[in-house]
Amino acid sequence: MKQRITSYSTCLLLTVGFLACKTQSPSTTSTDKGVTQSQGVYQYRDEDPTVKPFFSDRVGVIGRNGMVASAHPEASQVGLTILKAGGNAVDAAVAVQFALAVVYPGAGNIGGGGFMVYRDNAGKAYTLDYREKAPGRASQNMYLDSIGNVRPGLSISGHLASGVPGSVDGMVEAHKRFGKLTWAQVLQPAIDLATKGFALTERDALGLNRIKNDLNTINPGKTYFLRSTVPTDTVTWHKGELMVQTDLGKTLQRIQTQGRAGFYEGETARLLAQEMVQGKGLITEEDLKNYHAVWRDPLQAKYKEYNVITMPPTSSGGVALLQMMRFTEPFPLRKWGWNRDSTVQVMIEAERRVYADRAKFLGDPDFVKVPVAQLISPDYLRTRWTDFSWAKATDSRNVKGGNIPGYESLETTHFSVVDKDGNAVSITTTLNGGYGSRVVVGGAGFFMNNEMDDFSVKPGTPNMYGLVGNHANAIAPNKRMLSSMTPTILEKDGKLFMVVGTPGGSTIMTSVYQTILNVVEHGMTMQQAVNALKFHHQWLPDKTIFENGAFSEATTQALQNRGYILEKLTNTLGRMDCVLIRPDGTYEGASDPRADNTARGY
Missing domain, CATH: 3.60.20.40 (Gamma-glutamyltranspeptidase, small (S) subunit)
Structure with missing residues (x-):
């Protein structure tokens, strides 16, 4: 066996402006087989x-006129249908966002938030921040006890864990600025999936069965997302079963006919605020009415011959x-x-x-x-x-x-869309943890987020993903929490x-x-x-x-x-x-x- 090469030479200052060494790398071990490419297939050499x-x-999947890639086959099909109907990438993205809220409730949402990066076919880039906000009554130490220790679980599950949702307003803003089809057209596929139902995949069924106990504990008396109308039954979901979401369908219809007001005002806002009162959460109708997504300047930088456009x-x-x-x-x-x-x-x-x-x-x-x-x-x-x-x-x-x-x-979800004209959308949207706070809004049928955990609940204390934050990401009223x-x-x-x-x-x-x-x-x-x-x-x-x-x-x-x-x-x-x-x-x-x-x- 050959010995490892450990040559260290003088470092050079490269054009990007920081130090790297020309031959200082302990050149990969001679025993490391690496990978090779043969007709597009990589495998370990000599192993x-x-x-x-x-x-x-x-x-x-190869296409020439349009492409949609998302977390669920039903949502991807919705996006493709919108593109084939003459919609552009933003139309398809909006339709996919709402479809995911129906067929992928673990992360797809109207009760959460997200980010959109959009590049039009002329090369102009835009970014939309529809991240959730802390409620107006939130405070920096709201999850700490009297001696300053974090009270476990409060920022992760239950009503107090939720921030003010941004997804609906984000989609309204994106469509208003760049959409081609009507708002009613891009909402209809999600409404159909909710009211007529869709067949669960095996993964869909496993996910819903996994949270059955949490649903019963956090939503007493409700039967949303449960296989049986009797909460205590042990009946479970199975692949291929039809899932119908009548209340969610009504919520989506209000958004379809009233636009932004169909979620942030009126019946949906009333139901959401009522849910928060019953569960001792903080979100109010005033919080909902005051929420607005924000267009921000894209972040761009070169990497070799590439230009990276990001959030x-x-x-x-x-x-x-x-x-x-x-x-x-x-x-x-x-x-x-x-x-x-x-x-x-x-x-x-x-x-x-x-x-x-x-x-x-x-x-x-x-x-x-x-x-x-x-x-x-x-x-x-x-x-x-x-x-x-x-x-x-x-x-x-x-x-x-x-x-x-x-x-x-x-838990989060991402989807990418490109239309026949070369307009491109990259969207990541989330409830934070899988199925968010596990709170389902009574009468409206959708999960709420647990995004408050993305704040630094206490500087130096890890969140649910092990991330450590500091004062820059401390909780404050109407503040957006940091995201990955x-x-x-x-x-x-x-x-x-x-x-x-x-x-x-x-x-x-x-x-x-x-x-x-x-x-x-x-x-x-x-x-x-x-x-x-x-x-x-x-x-x-x-x-x-x-x-x-x-x-x-x-x-x-x-x-x-x-x-x-x-x-x-x-x-x-x-x-x-x-x-x-x-x-x-x-x-x-x-x-x-x-x-x-x-x-x-x-």
Whole structure:
């Protein structure tokens, strides 16, 4: 067996502005087999030929006139139907958002919020923030007891966990500005799914059966989403059964006929506020009436020949993605290979520093100064990299948010749409945890979010995803909580290239980061990039989690020898839904085989 090469040479200052070494990498171990590409299929060299770096062998869906990739086959079909009816990408996206609220209640929603990145066919980009807000009666210490300790569970389940929903207003704003079909047309498919019913997938049934006890506990006397009209029955849902949601259908009809007022005023608002009173929540009819989505300037930056268009705060995802991409840019990942030890080491160290910055600096820009330009600047990133060592892992206990002069101190779903004219939409939307707070609004039939947990309930205390926050993300009345959602669009040579995004809580940013690199650095197709096994590091806790098979034995051993703590997952990372524009101009729709995600194109 050959010995490891450990050549360290003089570092060069690269054009992006921070230090990387020309030959300082401990060139990937000679025992690390890496991956090779043969007719578009990657597999480990010289190791077990049955072992592949993919979750599955699913291939992408190819279309020329339009593509929709979402978390549920019914929702993707709705989006495709709207495109075929002459709707544009925004029409289809609005229809998919409302369809997901019916067929994918664990994350699709009208009781939550999200972000939209839109690029029109002329290359103009827009971002819409329809993230939830804290109620007007919220307070910084609302989840703490009399001695300042966090009261477990209050920000996660039940009525007090919910912020003011933004999804309906976001869709109203998007359609009003860019829609082509009528509002009634784009709402009708969701209404039909709710009132006529849809057949449950196996995953749908398992999810609803899993939360049966919570539904009974948090919604006493209600039978929403239960198989039996008697709450105490043990009857469970099964694949193929028809699920009809009459009250949700009526709510959607009010939104269809009255627009924004059909949710934020009138009967729906009354029912929601009444639900909050009964469950000792804080949202009032006044909170609903005062909610408005916000158009924000897109966050854009170059990565080699690509232009990355992504979401600004209140998403932390866009800033984090650009930081990670710029940390990575000087290193020859393509030469080293997919998930080789040197490739993974650079990516882990980038992720570690980015999540530390997230904890210190990121929050609602309407309430705190967020130094976005500085955080993604080459000079700043250079200073963040000075303690990097090839010889050993950085200790997260020694990594804090960086220093910027003048600054005072994830269940979700994603969908991507491209129409025949090249307009593109990337939307990530959420209730936060699966099925949100588990509160169903009586008489209206939809789940409420538990987004209040995305605030820093107490500085330095992890949320449900293990993320640590600080004062920038403290609770305040009418403030938007920080998010990890990272809807993103890439251009290449000025033309639309990729639409990408995923759910996954704190793992969203790293999953998007890896999926992009899989295409632009490792030459994968869009579907291969989605299928590829993934890993994640988020500063604290100081460990790297990875999907089974993501690392070869040689990579694992090399990283452990340098002090990296690796933890193999029993579940999976990400639920990607992406679209790639291929060289011949056709669209490749890629949906994640880890769940019911489905791409539809024509």
